[in-house]
Amino acid sequence: MAPSQTTYSPSMEKLVKSLKGQTLEASIESFIYLLKRRQVKGDDCADATAHILRQVVAKSKWSDVDQLLSRVQTVGSRLAKAAPHEPIIGNIVRRVMGLIRDEASEDRNADDFGSEAASDIQSLATAIAPPSHSGPPQRPGPVPFRPPPLTSVASFHIAKPKSMFNLLSVVETAESTITAASTPLSQAAPTSIHALRSEVLDGIEEIMDEISQADDQIAGFADIQIFPGDYVLAYLPSRTVERFLVKAAAKRKFTVFLVSLENPNTTTGEAPYAALRKKLSSSGVKTISIASNGLMAYMARINKVVFSARVVYQNGGLLVDSGASVAAQAAKAHSKPVIALGGVYKFCPEDPSDEIAGEAGDSSTYVSYAEGLKLDSLEVENTVADYVPPELVDVYLTNLGPQTRHHLAAIMADHYKPEDVGFSFLSNE
Amino acid sequence: GRRPSILIVEKDIRSSIPECFSHLPMAKRIPLSQVHKDVHPAVLSIGQQMSTFAIKDSISRLEATLKAFRKVIESYETPKGNSLSRHFVPHALNPQIEYLTECRPMCFSMGNAIRLLKAKVNSFDIDTPEDEAKEGLLEMIELFINERITLAEFVIARNAAKQIQDGDLVLTYGSHRLVEKTFLRARGDGRSFSVSIIDDPYDRGGQVMATTLRKAGIRVFYSPNLGGLKTHVERATNVILGAEAIFANGSLHAAAGTADIAVAATAASKKVIALCETINFDRERVSVDALTYNEIDPEQNSAESFRLLYDTTRDHYITGVITEFETGSGNSPAQAI
Numbered sequence: 001m002a003p004s005q006t007t008y009s010p011s012m013e014k015l016v017k018s019l020k021g022q023t024l025e026a027s028i029e030s031f032i033y034l035l036k037r038r039q040v041k042g043d044d045c046a047d048a049t050a051h052i053l054r055q056v057v058a059k060s061k062w063s064d065v066d067q068l069l070s071r072v073q074t075v076g077s078r079l080a081k082a083a084p085h086e087p088i089i090g091n092i093v094r095r096v097m098g099l100i101r102d103e104a105s106e107d108r109n110a111d112d113f114g115s116e117a118a119s120d121i122q123s124l125a126t127a128i129a130p131p132s133h134s135g136p137p138q139r140p141g142p143v144p145f146r147p148p149p150l151t152s153v154a155s156f157h158i159a160k161p162k163s164m165f166n167l168l169s170v171v172e173t174a175e176s177t178i179t180a181a182s183t184p185l186s187q188a189a190p191t192s193i194h195a196l197r198s199e200v201l202d203g204i205e206e207i208m209d210e211i212s213q214a215d216d217q218i219a220g221f222a223d224i225q226i227f228p229g230d231y232v233l234a235y236l237p238s239r240t241v242e243r244f245l246v247k248a249a250a251k252r253k254f255t256v257f258l259v260s261l262e263n264p265n266t267t268t269g270e271a272p273y274a275a276l277r278k279k280l281s282s283s284g285v286k287t288i289s290i291a292s293n294g295l296m297a298y299m300a301r302i303n304k305v306v307f308s309a310r311v312v313y314q315n316g317g318l319l320v321d322s323g324a325s326v327a328a329q330a331a332k333a334h335s336k337p338v339i340a341l342g343g344v345y346k347f348c349p350e351d352p353s354d355e356i357a358g359e360a361g362d363s364s365t366y367v368s369y370a371e372g373l374k375l376d377s378l379e380v381e382n383t384v385a386d387y388v389p390p391e392l393v394d395v396y397l398t399n400l401g402p403q404t405r406h407h408l409a410a411i412m413a414d415h416y417k418p419e420d421v422g423f424s425f426l427s428n429e
Numbered sequence: 430g431r432r433p434s435i436l437i438v439e440k441d442i443r444s445s446i447p448e449c450f451s452h453l454p455m456a457k458r459i460p461l462s463q464v465h466k467d468v469h470p471a472v473l474s475i476g477q478q479m480s481t482f483a484i485k486d487s488i489s490r491l492e493a494t495l496k497a498f499r500k501v502i503e504s505y506e507t508p509k510g511n512s513l514s515r516h517f518v519p520h521a522l523n524p525q526i527e528y529l530t531e532c533r534p535m536c537f538s539m540g541n542a543i544r545l546l547k548a549k550v551n552s553f554d555i556d557t558p559e560d561e562a563k564e565g566l567l568e569m570i571e572l573f574i575n576e577r578i579t580l581a582e583f584v585i586a587r588n589a590a591k592q593i594q595d596g597d598l599v600l601t602y603g604s605h606r607l608v609e610k611t612f613l614r615a616r617g618d619g620r621s622f623s624v625s626i627i628d629d630p631y632d633r634g635g636q637v638m639a640t641t642l643r644k645a646g647i648r649v650f651y652s653p654n655l656g657g658l659k660t661h662v663e664r665a666t667n668v669i670l671g672a673e674a675i676f677a678n679g680s681l682h683a684a685a686g687t688a689d690i691a692v693a694a695t696a697a698s699k700k701v702i703a704l705c706e707t708i709n710f711d712r713e714r715v716s717v718d719a720l721t722y723n724e725i726d727p728e729q730n731s732a733e734s735f736r737l738l739y740d741t742t743r744d745h746y747i748t749g750v751i752t753e754f755e756t757g758s759g760n761s762p763a764q765a766i
Contacts, residue, residue: 231449255449261630261654272733288447290736291631291729293655294686297740300718301449322656326689329659333692378639379650383657 015040019051024059028052028075035083042088042310043239046211046345049079049092054204057096057197065104065196072096073423080425085385087311087319087348090425092207094349098417099203103196207345210399214343215243217399222248225304225339225397230254233290233298235307235327236261240341242276244306244397249283256280257298259290261323295327299334309342309388309396313352314412316390316405318342322383328392337394344398349412349421352387445731453737455725456480456533467524469504471497480532482728486606487673487709491538492578494529495570498546501525502566506559513562514553522547534724537674537682538708542573581706581753582610589669589704589751590615597622597666598650600699602690604634605671607704609641616645623648625665629686630654631729631736655686658693668694670742672705672750678715679744681705682722685737691746700748707752716741 015034019027031052034040040048056075062068076093083089218240226232226248234241234256245256260272277287290298305327311319318324318340328338396403403411412421442457458480464473475493478484484493505521507513526543529535535543549569553562589611593599599622601608612624624642628635630653639649652661662668668690674682681687681703694701716722719740729736749756 255447261656286447289734291726291734292685292736293629293631294689294740296688296692296742297685297719297723297737300720323654323658326655326658326693329692329696330689333688378643379648381650381652381657381661382654383652383660386657387659 015048016051019055024055027055028078032078032082035079035086038083041086043211045083045086046088046092047208049076049089050096050204050208050211052079053093053096054201054208057100057200057204063193065100068196068200069097069100072100073425077425084426087350087353088346090350091311091345091348093425094416094420094423095207095345096200096204097420098415099207100196100200101417101419103199103203106199107192107196211343211345214345214399215240218341218343218397219243219247221397221401223251225306225395225402226252226254227303228252228254230303231257231301233257233259233295233302233305233327233331235259235295235305235324236321237273237276237306238308238321238341240308240343241306242279244341245276245285246279246283249280249285253284255286255288257288257290257302259292259295259323259327261293261321293323293326295330296333299330299336302331302334302336304337304339305331306339306341309340309346310385311346311348312340312342312396312408314347314349314408315351316393316396316408317352318388318390318393319348319352320386320388322386325386325388325392328388332392338388338392339395339397340388340393341397344400344411344415347398347408347412347415349416350424442727442730446725447735450720450725450735450737453720453723453725454534455730456482456727457531459528459531465524465528467520468528469497469501469525471500472525472528476529476532479529487536487538488578488582488606488706490536491542491708492574494539495542495574498522498525499567499570502563502570505563512555512557513559514550514555514557517562518547518550522550536709537711537714538706541708541711542577545573546570577706577708577753581708582607584753585704585706585751586610586614588756589702590618590620592667592669592700592702592751593620593622594666595621598625598664599623600625600627600662600665600668600690600694602627602635602670602687603629603632603684604638605684605704607706608669608671609638611669611704612642612647613645616642616647623650625650625652625661627652627655627658627661627686627690629684631726632684655689658689659697662690662693662697662699665694665699667700667702669702669704672703672709673739674709674711675703675705675750676714676716676722676741677712678717679747680716681742681744681747682716682739683742685719685740688719688740688742688746691742695746701746703742703747703750705750705752707754710752717743 015031018030022030031040031048034048035045052075053072056071057068060071062071072093076090076097080087080089080093222244230252232245232254234245237245237258248254258273258277272289273287277289280287292298307320307324307327309318309320313319320340331338390405393405396405396408398411400411443451443455446453446455456479459476461473461477464476468476475484475490475497478493479490484490501521505513505517507516522543526535529539546566546569549566550562553565557565585607589607593611593615597620599612601624603626615622624647626635626639626642626649628639628651633653635651639651643649650661670681670683670687670690672681672683672687676682681691683703691701714722719737721741722739724738726736726738
């Protein structure tokens with residue numbers, strides 16, 4: 001089914017609102033409920049996960065970095081397990097965990113500064129902990145003298161008061177890092193905890209900003225990708241794709257082929273994408289709504305195919321809405337470029353899962369069991385998610401600009417800590 | 430007068446067709462009051478059924494046309510001073526053909542049959558007695574229905590059924606009479622296999638076939654749309670597709686979506702078999718994309734939706750074509766016709 005905004009944004013608003021009034025546990029439970037009922041989907045999952053983790057950092061009790069990491073990981077696992085079909089949840093959890101690790105090591109480094117005795121051990125610890133690769137502009141690795149992260153607020157660098165207590169805690173930190181990860185990373189002073197909390201909260205705010213701004217930033221590249229006179233096939237246009245098309249329409253005259261999987265017999269009332277079509281036509285862009293699943297028939301006319309990724313896997317494959325792989329495959333057969341849209345928060349440092357692609361959905365919308373087709377006599381399979389292999393994707397258009405498959409690994413390394421990449425939120429360990 | 434009103438109606442129907450598809454034809458309902466007086470009642474009836482897609486696939490349309498033409502021939506009387514071989518085609522047959530074409534663009538098999546029928550009329554001597562000529566035409570139609578439709582279907586189903594082995598999971602798209610016959614034949618031959626039907630949600634012919642196959646004791650997996658196609662194709666052992674026609678360059682003309690199945694199957698290295706009677710082969714027309722020859726779905730022709738009925742599958746996505754005469758590759762169009 002087409003992800004039209006109207007179907008899930010009300011529950012999303014309600015959720016965010018409820019986060020303020022409820023206890024943490026109640027918020028988590030209500031989010032899990034919405035996830036299981038699939039009332040929060042796709043991009044909203046990312047946003048809602050960030051909201052929940054923000055509450056975890058703000059409200060739950062923790063006295064050191066390890067405890068905080070473990071709280072975030074536990075809640076993250078619960079969310080991920082509630083919606084195994086939304087790997088984007090894991091992305092956000094990893095981002096937040098990476099953020100905490102960054103802030104914690106920054107604290108340590110700042111403290112270090114005043115203690116020469118600890119600095120040797122500290123540098124040893126840094127050497128043992130795998131450093132993050134290739135100097136990311138967003139989240140630099142743990143280097144002693146570093147500029148404030150671009151995405152962080154400058155107030156981070158206010159020097160903390162130094163005391164004997166701090167000095168001790170630093171030494172402990174370094175030792176424990178060497179011995180075992182399960183023992184506390186640091187037992188910092190209350191002031192330091194307080195600072196860390198507010199730094200992490202700020203960091204999560206920034207992730208939320210990144211999510212909310214991604215669509216606009218992606219749309220900013222629209223006029224590079226779309227030319228006057230183009231015939232663009234938009235498969236199940238998401239909000240990201242809608243914004244992209246509308247932005248392009250402000251500058252270019254082209255034609256959009258809208259394809260929806262929506263079943264004509266179950267569609268009631270308003271035609272699909274009526275609002276989008278109205279917006280485009282007011283800019284002089286023609287739209288043609290294709291009532292077909294097979295797209296080979298139209299591909300001779302098409303110049304490029306655009307759809308949004310639910311998730312971009314580390315191999316460059318995509319998790320997409322059902323049927324988008326047919327569009328990509330038809331484009332390939334006709335050598336037409338495929339442009340996949342998605343912010344870097346959709347980059348998932350995992351391998352594609354066979355189970356997620358081919359996820360089964362409600363079949364009763366397609367088959368009327370009243371017509372004599374009994375459940376036991378026919379095995380009806382309605383998939384709602386598809387996998388697009390990397391060789392079918394030409395351009396990954398992110399909020400950081402267009403990327404090729406070969407550059408994905410560097411972006412992944414910039415955004416996730418190696419110790420979080422290997423963690424599976426779905427396993428029971 | 431009447432004429433202008435027809436033009437206005439026609440313009441309205443076609444006005445919602447996007448410009449880039451405006452070269453393609455579309456079936457159209459013709460009010461009975463506007464039908465030419467020379468159109469035979471039997472033809473009138475099937476024309477209406479074709480324009481509403483009550484008679485839909487190529488072979489059903491061919492069969493209906495031949496049977497209606499039989500009535501046209503039976504009721505034909507050569508006017509005084511004329512001969513059947515000179516008068517029948519322009520005055521009796523052509524008005525029927527024009528009307529049928531107006532109702533819905535003619536399919537390849539109808540075109541082929543009509544060409545053969547006209548050749549037969551031309552083969553008559555100018556002074557062949559009317560009875561003898563009519564008898565010859567009726568015999569030809571009889572033979573045509575028996576050989577090119579009934580027997581062809583039987584032979585194709587028999588040969589295609591041999592391609593199905595025990596334990597196979599055969600994937601197909603939508604519904605096609607030859608494909609259905611093949612599955613039933615294979616089942617009748619004692620093969621034990623399953624069928625995966627990928628349906629077109631805008632047509633849903635596959636649901637009907639699914640029920641039929643299920644009743645015959647075949648295990649059926651049904652997918653209402655092309656979602657998850659890759660997974661379905663990878664799980665299947667082979668693919669059998671029905672064709673509406675085959676072009677001179679070996680391209681398949683079939684229900685829209687067929688090409689998507691064939692491309693996915695080829696990518697997964699699965700055998701793709703197409704079934705087609707030789708009467709559906711076109712020896713003259715060549716098509717490399719679906720926009721050369723196609724038809725617009727009149728049911729989905731509005732500002733909110735647009736749909737093409739067919740697509741073109743290039744021969745390199747097809748492993749083999751099974752006809753009633755031979756089994757070969759797509760680009761060796763049957764010599765038989």
